[in-house]
Amino acid sequence: MFRLxxxxxxxxxxxxxxxxxxxxxGDYLAREITAEIAILAILVLALDLVAGFGGMxxxxxxxxxxxxxxxxALANLAGLPPWPAALVxxxxxxxxxxxxxxxxxxxxxxxxxxVTLAFGQMIWALTFRAxxxxxxxxxxxxxxxxxxxxxxxxPLVFALYALLMLLACLLLCVAVLRSPFGHRFxxxxxxxxxxxxLGFAPERIRAQGFAISSMLAGVAxxxxxxxxxxxxxxxxxxxxxxEVLVVLILGGIGSVTGAMVGAAGYLLLKHWAAGxxxxxxxxxxxxxxxxxLAGGRGxxxxxxxxxxx
Amino acid sequence: MLQHAAxxxxxxxxxxxxxxxxGFVNLAHGALYMLGAYIGIAVAAKAGFWAAxxxxxxxxxxxxxxxxxxxxxxxxxxxxQVLASFxxxxxxxELVRILWGDVxxxxxxxxxxxxxxxxxxxxxxAYRLFIILLGLxxxxxxxxxxxxxxxxxxxxxxxxxxxMARAIGIRxxxxxxATFxxxxxxAGLGGVVAAPILSANTGMAISALIPALIVTVxxxxxxxxxxxxxxxxxxxxEVFGAALWPDASAVLIYAALAxxxxxxxxxxxxxxGHG
Numbered sequence: 367m368f369r370l371x372x373x374x375x376x377x378x379x380x381x382x383x384x385x386x387x388x389x390x391x392g393d394y395l396a397r398e399i400t401a402e403i404a405i406l407a408i409l410v411l412a413l414d415l416v417a418g419f420g421g422m423x424x425x426x427x428x429x430x431x432x433x434x435x436x437x438x439a440l441a442n443l444a445g446l447p448p449w450p451a452a453l454v455x456x457x458x459x460x461x462x463x464x465x466x467x468x469x470x471x472x473x474x475x476x477x478x479x480x481v482t483l484a485f486g487q488m489i490w491a492l493t494f495r496a497x498x499x500x501x502x503x504x505x506x507x508x509x510x511x512x513x514x515x516x517x518x519x520x521p522l523v524f525a526l527y528a529l530l531m532l533l534a535c536l537l538l539c540v541a542v543l544r545s546p547f548g549h550r551f552x553x554x555x556x557x558x559x560x561x562x563x564l565g566f567a568p569e570r571i572r573a574q575g576f577a578i579s580s581m582l583a584g585v586a587x588x589x590x591x592x593x594x595x596x597x598x599x600x601x602x603x604x605x606x607x608x609e610v611l612v613v614l615i616l617g618g619i620g621s622v623t624g625a626m627v628g629a630a631g632y633l634l635l636k637h638w639a640a641g642x643x644x645x646x647x648x649x650x651x652x653x654x655x656x657x658x659l660a661g662g663r664g665x666x667x668x669x670x671x672x673x674x675x
Numbered sequence: 676m677l678q679h680a681a682x683x684x685x686x687x688x689x690x691x692x693x694x695x696x697x698g699f700v701n702l703a704h705g706a707l708y709m710l711g712a713y714i715g716i717a718v719a720a721k722a723g724f725w726a727a728x729x730x731x732x733x734x735x736x737x738x739x740x741x742x743x744x745x746x747x748x749x750x751x752x753x754x755x756q757v758l759a760s761f762x763x764x765x766x767x768x769e770l771v772r773i774l775w776g777d778v779x780x781x782x783x784x785x786x787x788x789x790x791x792x793x794x795x796x797x798x799x800x801a802y803r804l805f806i807i808l809l810g811l812x813x814x815x816x817x818x819x820x821x822x823x824x825x826x827x828x829x830x831x832x833x834x835x836x837x838x839m840a841r842a843i844g845i846r847x848x849x850x851x852x853a854t855f856x857x858x859x860x861x862a863g864l865g866g867v868v869a870a871p872i873l874s875a876n877t878g879m880a881i882s883a884l885i886p887a888l889i890v891t892v893x894x895x896x897x898x899x900x901x902x903x904x905x906x907x908x909x910x911x912x913e914v915f916g917a918a919l920w921p922d923a924s925a926v927l928i929y930a931a932l933a934x935x936x937x938x939x940x941x942x943x944x945x946x947x948g949h950g
Contacts, residue, residue: 472937483932651766
């Protein structure tokens with residue numbers, strides 16, 4: 367059961383404030399990395415919602431995010447202004463996730479993982495082959511949103527806008543987990559037999575949870591399209607989803623704040639290590655195994671345990 | 676198509692042993708296959724193709740055994756296995772890049788298998804014939820071991836009910852170790868055999884994993900004949916799909932995986948009990 371403990375709220379606030387301060391005082395690169403962290407954190411948060419609280423470990427989240435990004439890009443290129451186009455992207459992701467969730471909800475564990483892998487790869491392969499979607503080359507020339515008083519093409523403005531979106535998604539995620547639906551969703555995972563005996567429909571609840579998570583992934587997709595102003599099938603391939611899962615595990619699954627800690631830590635490590643080595647994935651692999659051997663609670667779990675002791 | 680199916684079978688047979696029989700979700704299977712190819716090329720440069728065909732699977736099998744003893748046997752439940760083996764993929768790919776670089780390497784097929792042979796009235800490339808025969812030999816050997824030997828019976832008992840198997844004197848620990856090492860060695864064998872056709876590159880770790888998973892799942896886990904059937908189905912979809920409906924062939928294969936998982940879960944019951 368999810369609890370918004372003081373340490374979790376404090377960690378989330380600290381990460382958000384630190385990133386905001388870094389992008390205000392930092393250079394162009396700091397602002398770009400902040401936007402990247404915020405977008406990845408939203409996607410990891412979406413995965414945490416289903417994987418951490420519903421036991422539905424998905425390898426389709428990259429593809430679902432990609433559907434949101436392509437939905438925004440296509441709507442925008444067809445002449446729709448950014449905000450309605452964003453709605454199109456988010457609805458497309460939610461619908462995609464809803465369908466995948468409805469079909470896959472009866473599978474659990476590693477079989478759920480593999481069926482989401484199959485659906486994600488189907489979406490990737492379709493996009494890759496579709497000439498109307500730009501195929502392998504992707505789509506460019508995507509607009510950023512119009513914001514009141516400021517220009518979203520300014521890297522600082524976009525970084526802060528992305529952080530605000532992350533905050534909104536974080537609050538939404540907490541609200542969902544604390545709602546009666548969120549309690550049912552977690553109950554269905556913790557004890558399916560008892561939840562079913564109480565009259566819950568486990569499969570429908572799991573599918574709905576997956577759709578909500580896909581909505582968050584859609585937000586990340588729209589933001590990614592706005593940030594890069596370019597979309598390509600690279601977003602959707604299953605290894606992208608695998609990377610999101612790795613970030614979630616490193617950050618700490620099932621804690622909500624782990625998503626932010628993981629995304630920030632992962633991208634900072636990536637940009638820092640990329641400066642002097644080509645082989646930083648070696649460290650990621652070793653860290654992943656270390657986290658799994660340590661019990662799988664990740665960086666944020668480490669923080670919480672230290673406080674408990 | 677037969678040649679493609681036989682190659683798929685060789686690549687998948689190792690996974691059908693570790694994943695299908697033992698229920699170990701080994702995402703590092705593709706990485707072991709890649710290691711087989713690279714080690715095979717290194718050995719072949721010194722001692723020729725036939726030595727590589729023998730030594731590379733042994734080395735990869737030993738590596739698999741070491742990994743199992745040192746790390747993987749401590750993991751309980753499928754999710755830690757998925758994650759730790761995914762971590763191993765990262766590590767193996769980077770180590771191979773450090774040791775061998777990013778350039779794809781090729782392996783010369785041996786002289787005796789270089790030309791083509793006259794079979795059933797058609798000329799067929801000898802190396803492809805060799806792959807088909809080797810695939811058949813592995814399938815038959817595996818089938819006999821799993822379904823017709825006391826070793827296979829002990830293994831199936833150990834998977835079904837480990838506590839009971841131990842109680843009647845089966846050493847489940849060393850049995851699982853041997854099984855995992857066999858799966859790794861088969862992955863290594865697949866790597867060596869594929870190297871002359873596909874050339875060795877670091878993308879293999881990922882690109883071989885998905886077809887192997889699909890073959891194992893479609894065929895029904897824990898069943899050797901299922902794996903053969905799975906390899907034939909996947910090869911048919913890939914080969915005929917690419918010829919008849921190229922835009923959809925990549926989608927079809929994943930659709931087949933999803934359909935197998937959703938509509939034929941009875942094929943998966945073998946590992947559900949202890950997953």
